[in-house]
Amino acid sequence: MTDNKRFYHLSRRSVLAGIGGVGLASAGAGLGTSAFLNDRETFENSTITAGTLDLLVDYYSYWDQGMAGTGQVHGTQDGSGTVSGVLDDVKPGDSGLLAFCPRIETNPAYLWLCGEITANSENGYTEPEPETAANGDLNDPGVMDGAGELAESIEVTVSYCDLDDDIADDGDDDDANDGFDPSDVTSVAKVWTGTFAELMTAIRNGVPLDGGGAVPGDAGFHAPGNQACFVGSASEMANPCLCLEWHVPTEVGNEIQGDSLSFDLEFHAEQCRNNDGTHNPCAGDGVERECPDCAVDTSATQSPEITVQSTNASSFPQVSTFLEIDTTSGQNGDLTAGDFALCEAGCGQDLTVDFTSEGKQVDFVFLMDVTGSMGGELEGMKTNVQDFIDDVVAEGLNARYALYLFGDDDEEYTGPPAVFLKQDFTANATTFKNSVQNTSLGEEVGYGGDTPEDNYEAILTADNDLSFRTGSQRVMIDITDAPSDEDPDQTIGGLAETRANAVSVLDEYTYFAVSYDVDEEEPDPHQKKELAKDVDGTWIMLGEDMGPILDEIQSEVATSYRVNYTTANPVTDGTARDIVIEISDPDEGTLYATTQYTAPS
Structure with a gap:
């Protein structure tokens, strides 16, 4: 030594x-x-x-x-x-x-x-x-x-x-x-x-x-x-x-x-x-940071034919981005890795590209409000969720499911915790359906008190604590009859900043809000329909069939490209890094996708 x-x-x-x-x-x-x-x-x-x-x-x-x-x-x-x-x-x-x-x-x-x-x-x-x-x-x-x-x-x-x-063990009697x-x-x-x-x-x-x-x-x-x-x-x-x-x-x-x-x-x-x-x-600090030449026009804006479904850096320095490409070649899966080029923060990156119409990994996260006001809706929603899982299985998606229950964080009414992990990720649909079926009103999080519930904490907790598969399509389905709130004693920066944090997190998800409608004259920004608008999500009326969720997921899965790369700058410096992806489409010409992620600190 x-x-x-x-x-x-x-x-x-x-x-x-x-x-x-x-x-x-x-x-x-x-x-x-x-x-x-x-x-x-x-x-x-x-x-x-x-x-x-x-x-x-x-x-x-x-x-x-x-x-x-x-x-x-x-x-x-x-x-x-x-x-x-x-x-x-x-x-x-x-x-x-x-x-x-x-x-x-x-x-x-x-x-x-x-x-x-x-x-x-x-x-x-x-x-x-x-x-x-x-x-x-x-x-x-x-x-x-x-x-x-x-x-x-x-x-x-x-x-x-x-x-x-x-x-x-060369010294024993067993030559094997x-x-x-x-x-x-x-x-x-x-x-x-x-x-x-x-x-x-x-x-x-x-x-x-x-x-x-x-x-x-x-x-x-x-x-x-x-x-x-x-x-x-x-x-x-x-x-x-x-x-x-x-x-x-x-x-x-x-x-x-x-x-x-x-x-x-x-x-x-x-x-x-x-x-x-x-x-x-x-x-380490002695590493020479690499910035390979970038041949992409980093000033380009996103093309209308391109939708960035999510950008995932949870396995940093590995980064993956899902793209929906609404062109003939894009929807047919005809584009190959040679048709893509990517720059991160002005530096070129080596990438791989998969067309994910078959065997697409989808990680579903269900957030379910179980406070007293859901008493008239819970049993119906449990049936809807179980029927939805059956439909996912029938479509052959490579899916996993997790379930969080949430309530009211105000200790005057319930005491902590306001969020409870009922079922960690499982690929076994029967196991997950049993967890949903066995969910009861007030379970682990209490019956609540005032009208708003601690939904933002459920969003942030699920994102932070669950282990998602690298490169999977993340889907969050948020079921509640109330707007979001937060215990003021546990909030830094106020409710508006907590909402902003939730919006930032949801940029990495396909988000579905299952809730009541809002007052169009005076919409509450903390209602789930308004949250869905701000993250390009989808709103579904509470109690209605969840079929539109599967329809949209199928559409995204059928036209998704997963772009993977290992960043040439692996430093965990907490910086926000802009990504520009150039796609050479044989029919539409040069198209661009723009997105961003934040490196861990």
Whole structure:
């Protein structure tokens, strides 16, 4: 170990530059696992205390090349920094497994992962290979010394996993325990799937790992601050490992012949004490901020054919935006990633685009008023909600459902809490319908007192506490017979500012207000119909059929494009960042979408 009283402040670029001659060669697929690691028990401008943290990473690598045989390496790195790997001589049908098992000496710590592809090389052509993008060359058509196709051809699944205790037990009598292979691995939770190139783009600016081996919703990395700590050496509990299963599909052609791939993975530990998990050590102060050239007209205004349905930065530095494109090509799903360009705060971004007419992820949040005034409406609304869920299931949407009950926050009438999570997100429609059916008047939040209810708090609580799926379409259905209010003793800035906060949150949702009509002569801004107007939502009369909700959702789903990217500026600085997306439509010409998100602070 290096002297624990040292302070280290290295940029990613300077760490990666030092890897050069450090390597641990392996046979076969050539997946060597080596490291150039520096102790980083402290980071400048953070609250870490030097001398109380040490990260060790046990690493394991296995590969299977069919008739060419299998191989494996394993070892331990002491410190925090970079683990390097190389893939070459890889053929269609080859596969392998990487496992990284962190051990935190002394104090519990937050753990972060980041990395980059350092080489994705063509290495010339040994056989004829496609020389045009139209014929299959993904990177540099016809350039023998250019970029290869290996990174885009390898499929990867990332999971939290557990490993057997006796993998490297070379001294026992059981030869089966003398090395690492897939039988030593038990998957805990699937985190991410895609190509190797897409994975490295996703983690390029850093993602937090979860010490409990949990994922938000069905999959994905947690948003910074929502992850659990990895336990320290004093704990009797074990930390999960991170496993990367890779394979080259058999349908991949000879475009990868001779290609090679090199990459770096960085693991960073930051103690939990006095930290909240939001600081991203992969984007430390020494990192050179990138601002790629932007070819988009950032002064453009939004085209009438484009509707921005939502912009989601909950998995920052990953950002996703849903667009409805009301053109022939847009509605038919004919637009591809090559038709889109995006700039964030004047900087170009690498993006992926999905047309989501099938298998669209939709996260429904129901907010239900259960105070006494809803006594004549509650049973009918419960039936309407359950019928609506049946319709969603029949349409085959990839849906999850959550239910919050809310009441009156004035302690004179009910006392806290004013908001109660009756059902966290579930994809089981029957489970959710049972939760709705078992909801009762006054449940957990009381019967209320004065007419207004604490609906704004329900909106803000649901947005803050629920774990939405990355890139999902967020839908909030707000059911009440009353306007919103807030306990003045618990409000900073007054009711108007609380409403403004709710409006800001709802910009990321497709919002439906199910409530009574308002007095058109003197409309109350805190009535739900007025709130729906201000967030481009939809109002439905309380007690009426909820069919229009599904109709609108189906329309949005059928014409939605999900634009994903990992921001080139991963700094958690709380800044508002403008996004301009340029769409090249074959019939309508150049179209623009404009939106904004706020980076976490």
